Amino acid sequence: MLSRVQWKIIDALRKSEKPIGVRRISYMTGCSISEIWRQIRKMERMNIVTRASYGSYRRYLLNYNNPIVEPLLRLLETSERYSWLMGRDIYSAIRQLEKYYITGLFSVKGLVLNLVIPRKFIIAVSRDEVGKAMTIREWFNGLYSIEIVEKCVEKSLFSQDIYGINMASPEQAIADSAAFFELDPMGNAEVLLLLLYRDLDFSLISKLTEMQEARYRIWFVMRLGRLMGMPLPSEDFKPKEKAGDPSFERMMTAAFLRLIRSGQISGDKGW
Structure with a gap:
């Protein structure tokens, strides 16, 4: 030694x-x-x-x-x-980033109806923070599953929680879950179901959702809700071109049916 x-x-x-x-x-x-x-x-x-x-x-x-x-x-x-990470827990490590926020299921876990345990941290970071964020991912590999996505953080909506961690707003989390669905399909499906039973700013979600593929996914979930009589503005998200995502559609339909069978939401108001 x-x-x-x-x-x-x-x-x-x-x-x-x-x-x-x-x-x-x-x-x-x-x-x-x-x-x-x-x-x-x-x-x-x-x-x-x-x-x-x-x-x-x-x-x-x-x-x-x-x-x-x-x-x-x-x-x-x-x-x-990795010296700057030694002795730090995951929250302390994430706070070492400057231009970032956590999105996906972890950021809205207190809002979902199902008691789903988040399996992944999805951290959105600016380009100059990617290297530092990847180092955090490497250090905690085996303890946590962390996905890093590069975004223009300045144009995103988030706020600090009681631990001083930047968390996406519900609208931002929905837009991100639609855009980065493959990073955590189970978790992101739960986030997208918020469209059916939470009071949200749909015009803001539309503004935050730029990718046509992401808009299609939100449109599809809203269409499921409209089948139950929910007054959702699905046409605002209707894709300009013909689109389809069979894997996503199967997963969201199954998640939607589980939610309906739970009896926690109804068709008229979404609750």
């Missing part, structure tokens, strides 16, 4: 283009010269560091002939990549 100072020495040596002395290593690491002397001697015995002598001057470099050095460097680079 390497000590903290030894890791710092490895970091200093890998950043130097040529062999360096103890004083330089001390300056780069912020450790005392005496401590560097102690640790670098141990590292010489471990064959991780090798010495290059120039007269009476001693310089040190990593011994790349030792098969353990490359794995140590990869581990160091990996720890640097």
Whole structure:
């Protein structure tokens, strides 16, 4: 097991283009010269560091002939990549983003009638935040399922919840669930069913839904509601061209029938 100072020495040596002395290593690491002397001697015995002598001057470099050095460097680079996430939970990690919001089922889970547990975080981020968001996804892989979508966040509607997390408005979540349906079909189906029993700003949903495929999906769900006598403005979303999505239609029809059979909504008002 390497000590903290030894890791710092490895970091200093890998950043130097040529062999360096103890004083330089001390300056780069912020450790005392005496401590560097102690640790670098141990590292010489471990064959991780090798010495290059120039007269009476001693310089040190990593011994790349030792098969353990490359794995140590990869581990160091990996720890640097994720260091800002160490010790953080998922909410604290997401708050490190600036231009983002959570959308999909997680953002409206308190509004759906069915007690469905969100399976995925869908995080919409601006282009300059994609790399940082992907790092969060990698770090929490195995604990959470996270999908990252690039969007013009400035044109989206969201607000902060009690934890300081940006959450999509119901209208924005519906528009996104229609656009990114494949990312979480089960969860997004529940979001789209909000069209049938929540008081929503349909003109706002229309404004937020630009993709024709997404507009078709919303139109299809509204058509299901109209079959029950619900006064939904489905014609506002009717696609300009002939469209179809058999997989989506089957899934939404099944979800719609489950909702009807639950007895939680009726045809006249949607409740």
